[in-house]
Amino acid sequence: MKAISVLGSTGSIGTQTLEIVEEFPDQFRVVALTAGRNLTLLLEQIQKHQPEVVALADEELVNELRDRLNELPLERRPNKLPKILGGTDGLNEAASWDHADLVVTGIVGCAGLLPTLAAIRSGKDIALANKETLIAAGPVVLPELKRSGSRLLPADSEHSAIFQCLQGTPWAENARLSTGVPNPGLRSIHLTASGGAFRDWSTEDLKNATVTDATNHPNWSMGRKITVDSATLMNKGLEVIEAHYLFGLDYDQIEIVIHPQSIIHSMIELADSSVLAQLGWPDMKLPILYCMSWPSRLETPWKRLSLKEVGQLTFNSPDTEKYPCMQLAYSVGRVGGTMPAVLNAANEEAVAQFLEEKIHFLEIPKLIEATCENHKKDLKSQPNLEEVLFVDSWARNAVREKVDSGLNRVVFLGS
Amino acid sequence: MKAISVLGSTGSIGTQTLEIVEEFPDQFRVVALTAGRNLTLLLEQIQKHQPEVVALADEELVNELRDRLNELPLERRPNKLPKILGGTDGLNEAASWDHADLVVTGIVGCAGLLPTLAAIRSGKDIALANKETLIAAGPVVLPELKRSGSRLLPADSEHSAIFQCLQGTPWAENARLSTGVPNPGLRSIHLTASGGAFRDWSTEDLKNATVTDATNHPNWSMGRKITVDSATLMNKGLEVIEAHYLFGLDYDQIEIVIHPQSIIHSMIELADSSVLAQLGWPDMKLPILYCMSWPSRLETPWKRLSLKEVGQLTFNSPDTEKYPCMQLAYSVGRVGGTMPAVLNAANEEAVAQFLEEKIHFLEIPKLIEATCENHKKDLKSQPNLEEVLFVDSWARNAVREKVDSGLNRVVFLGS
Numbered sequence: 001m002k003a004i005s006v007l008g009s010t011g012s013i014g015t016q017t018l019e020i021v022e023e024f025p026d027q028f029r030v031v032a033l034t035a036g037r038n039l040t041l042l043l044e045q046i047q048k049h050q051p052e053v054v055a056l057a058d059e060e061l062v063n064e065l066r067d068r069l070n071e072l073p074l075e076r077r078p079n080k081l082p083k084i085l086g087g088t089d090g091l092n093e094a095a096s097w098d099h100a101d102l103v104v105t106g107i108v109g110c111a112g113l114l115p116t117l118a119a120i121r122s123g124k125d126i127a128l129a130n131k132e133t134l135i136a137a138g139p140v141v142l143p144e145l146k147r148s149g150s151r152l153l154p155a156d157s158e159h160s161a162i163f164q165c166l167q168g169t170p171w172a173e174n175a176r177l178s179t180g181v182p183n184p185g186l187r188s189i190h191l192t193a194s195g196g197a198f199r200d201w202s203t204e205d206l207k208n209a210t211v212t213d214a215t216n217h218p219n220w221s222m223g224r225k226i227t228v229d230s231a232t233l234m235n236k237g238l239e240v241i242e243a244h245y246l247f248g249l250d251y252d253q254i255e256i257v258i259h260p261q262s263i264i265h266s267m268i269e270l271a272d273s274s275v276l277a278q279l280g281w282p283d284m285k286l287p288i289l290y291c292m293s294w295p296s297r298l299e300t301p302w303k304r305l306s307l308k309e310v311g312q313l314t315f316n317s318p319d320t321e322k323y324p325c326m327q328l329a330y331s332v333g334r335v336g337g338t339m340p341a342v343l344n345a346a347n348e349e350a351v352a353q354f355l356e357e358k359i360h361f362l363e364i365p366k367l368i369e370a371t372c373e374n375h376k377k378d379l380k381s382q383p384n385l386e387e388v389l390f391v392d393s394w395a396r397n398a399v400r401e402k403v404d405s406g407l408n409r410v411v412f413l414g415s
Numbered sequence: 416m417k418a419i420s421v422l423g424s425t426g427s428i429g430t431q432t433l434e435i436v437e438e439f440p441d442q443f444r445v446v447a448l449t450a451g452r453n454l455t456l457l458l459e460q461i462q463k464h465q466p467e468v469v470a471l472a473d474e475e476l477v478n479e480l481r482d483r484l485n486e487l488p489l490e491r492r493p494n495k496l497p498k499i500l501g502g503t504d505g506l507n508e509a510a511s512w513d514h515a516d517l518v519v520t521g522i523v524g525c526a527g528l529l530p531t532l533a534a535i536r537s538g539k540d541i542a543l544a545n546k547e548t549l550i551a552a553g554p555v556v557l558p559e560l561k562r563s564g565s566r567l568l569p570a571d572s573e574h575s576a577i578f579q580c581l582q583g584t585p586w587a588e589n590a591r592l593s594t595g596v597p598n599p600g601l602r603s604i605h606l607t608a609s610g611g612a613f614r615d616w617s618t619e620d621l622k623n624a625t626v627t628d629a630t631n632h633p634n635w636s637m638g639r640k641i642t643v644d645s646a647t648l649m650n651k652g653l654e655v656i657e658a659h660y661l662f663g664l665d666y667d668q669i670e671i672v673i674h675p676q677s678i679i680h681s682m683i684e685l686a687d688s689s690v691l692a693q694l695g696w697p698d699m700k701l702p703i704l705y706c707m708s709w710p711s712r713l714e715t716p717w718k719r720l721s722l723k724e725v726g727q728l729t730f731n732s733p734d735t736e737k738y739p740c741m742q743l744a745y746s747v748g749r750v751g752g753t754m755p756a757v758l759n760a761a762n763e764e765a766v767a768q769f770l771e772e773k774i775h776f777l778e779i780p781k782l783i784e785a786t787c788e789n790h791k792k793d794l795k796s797q798p799n800l801e802e803v804l805f806v807d808s809w810a811r812n813a814v815r816e817k818v819d820s821g822l823n824r825v826v827f828l829g830s
Contacts, residue, residue, distance in 0.1 A: 164583060164691065165691065166583075167582070167583035168579060168580060168581075168582035168583030168584075168691070169582070169583075169712070185711075185712050185714075190722070267694070267722075269719065271712050271713065271714040271715070272701060272704055272705065272708070272713055272714065272715045272717075273695060273701060273717045273718070273719055274579060274694075274695055274701055274712070275693065275694040275720050276579065276580065276583070276692070276693055276694070277691070277692045277693075277694055278689060278691055278692075279682070279692055280688060280689055286688060289687055290689065293687070296600075297584070297600050297685050297687045297689070298687055299600075299686040299687065300686070300688050303688070304684065305684065305688065305690050307605070307672055307674075307682075307730035308672055308730055308731055308732050310730065311729065311730060312729045312730070313727065313728045313729075314726065314727045314728075315722035315723055315725065315726060315727070315728075316723055316726065317723050
């Protein structure tokens with residue numbers, strides 16, 4: 001029986017993780033949950049999973065949660081009330097909870113970085129769904145992994161596909177799990193991209209793209225922010241940077257291929273030219289389950305893939321003009337140091353501004369590029385955690401200020 | 416440095432194996448060659464690879480080969496002349512040659528069975544390209560493998576794809592290499608089929624199919640017999656039976672999917688619903704090399720797969736009416752015992768008759784079906800080698816006699 005901690009239990013990754021725990025009650029039990037503000041759902045989760053510890057990002061909600069637990073009618077109250085913690089220290093304590101075998105890090109954004117680091121420092125196995133951990137803090141995280149022996153198991157579908165295919169390669173388990181260590185027989189990887197909401201739009205038409213257009217993803221059901229990242233292809237750019245750190249690959253070993261059906265989740269090319277791919281319906285539950293069951297696999301009743309039903313799989317090159325964020329991510333990744341943290345933060349803020357309809361869709365890459373450009377003079381090539389957190393907040397502010405001041409218009413019109 | 420024996424060195428698998436040896440002179444050396452009648456090519460191979468032993472199927476050619484070797488000008492004569500053997504005993508001695516690490520069994524047809532068995536009995540690793548070994552003699556071979564510890568590495572592209580994908584599964588190496596032992600986490604396999612020369616023909620048009628039509632394969636460059644098997648889809652039916660023995664699968668765990676581009680070489684579906692596939696250009700050299708380098712992989716300069724260049728992969732269900740041989744193979748496989756040997760032999764003979772233009776393309780399945788039907792009363796469920804060889808020759812004769820007597824016309828017209 002594997003003991004699981006779920007960071008961000010009320011989010012998309014968190015709820016799917018708990019669904020899996022319910023599907024396999026003999027395999028998994030929940031020992032720790034952390035959440036943001038959704039107390040109603042968290043309360044249900046506590047009743048169902050009876051964790052040993054619960055932590056809330058917002059310290060002020062701790063008492064409210066305690067009250068609501070105590071107000072539950074006796075028959076619905078957990079047998080043993082969990083320890084309830086709050087704030088950064090509380091999240092970190094829950095994330096490094098002693099009884100956990102695996103920590104699923106489903107907290108979105110930079111908020112997930114500190115608890116994920118706490119889990120890594122405590123030597124836990126990590127089901128990594130928080131991209132910032134490696135994208136923003138790769139140079140900080142890699143030595144911590146080495147120090148603690150924590151193992152990163154990728155929970156997003158593309159990196160999970162690579163990870164699943166790598167199991168079949170002749171290099172030792174150690175090489176596969178030593179994040180950032182190059183694998184001598186791995187020639188390249190091919191990350192597949194659906195092409196997002198605008199895959200059939202012309203570059204010209206993108207000028208009129210609305211929030212509704214951008215958040216209407218054809219294949220995957222995801223949060224609004226990630227759906228916009230999918231429309232700009234920044235999601236793929238960020239995955240390229242993450243793959244660089246996870247698999248110890250040079251950027252020219254990582255390719256993006258547009259594959260609108262999202263059936264092949266990614267591929268690896270081996271030294272002898274053989275290509276291995278992992279396929280499935282677009283559903284996050286499979287990669288999450290694989291993190292949880294690895295190195296084994298569990299029997300599921302989930303819908304079986306039928307390529308006869310799918311009929312055809314198509315592939316083409318991403319249009320670099322239409323998707324400037326993709327190239328931006330490659331350049332930023334090659335610069336390294338604090339630059340990917342700036343890219344990630346500037347992107348988060350720019351997408352937020354777009355979702356609030358304060359900027360236009362095509363301004364997203366412009367704002368990110370300008371912010372990265374401004375960071376060049378302050379680049380740290382081997383940053384520590386404080387420096388990463390500093391540039392993260394600097395980049396968000398820089399984007400926000402530019403939009404508030406109307407300067408983004410200048411950037412945009414000047415292009 | 417791995418020592419390789421090549422059975423059938425002048426055939427398609429044999430020559431490709433020797434090309435690989437030439438490409439990797441630091442990795443492989445040739446210790447034994449066996450061939451049929453092509454002395455000129457064999458002589459070249461002896462000069463180039465300097466094997467320790469050479470065996471000829473036809474004993475009468477032994478002296479001719481010896482003479483031709485002795486007649487070579489001194490500078491082209493091998494440093495040390497190989498031992499030259501002939502006939503069945505000679506083939507068996509070469510196949511179980513002590514210095515070999517791996518025996519590549521490239522002899523086509525039932526002629527390859529005895530030397531392959533000799534190699535298995537001597538405990539060698541086998542790169543299996545001779546399908547009769549398992550299809551006709553599965554019940555004989557499985558216990559021999561267990562006894563000697565010989566390991567079967569599949570050299571044809573579909574089974575190699577399955578084998579490559581299985582490397583990534585969580586079951587021990589032993590389970591993967593214990594031919595015939597079920598793998599508890601393997602839910603199903605999907606063998607891809609190009610659809611052969613007639614994939615775009617209607618069932619009606621097949622009535623007019625000529626030898627030229629049938630031997631014109633769209634993707635793979637193969638011998639004429641195998642190209643006809645590809646047109647009838649019997650090749651896939653035979654692969655289904657082979658996969659049953661190789662991977663310990665029930666017949667309802669083995670699916671055929673038509674995939675005209677021949678880029679996905681086959682797939683496995685795991686217990687959790689994840690699907691792994693192996694991809695590459697259609698080229699036999701990669702699966703042969705994998706047998707030779709397994710469990711490692713070697714760096715090749717071969718053309719890299721580009722799905723962007725391929726553009727699309729399509730999939731559909733095989734048309735059972737158009738390809739009766741496929742269903743026939745499933746039924747025969749389920750019967751087991753000596754029945755698959757009859758299917759295989761009847762097919763070889765029927766295809767030979769077709770290639771000699773003595774029968775019509777659509778008579779191939781009819782003749783095979785009738786022969787299998789006639790065998791029912793004599794079926795042995797746990798045959799020994801002699802019984803397998805007996806039914807093999809019985810089935811060939813049965814087809815030949817039926818064609819010679821014109822009875823096949825009755826079968827055909829009666830349908």
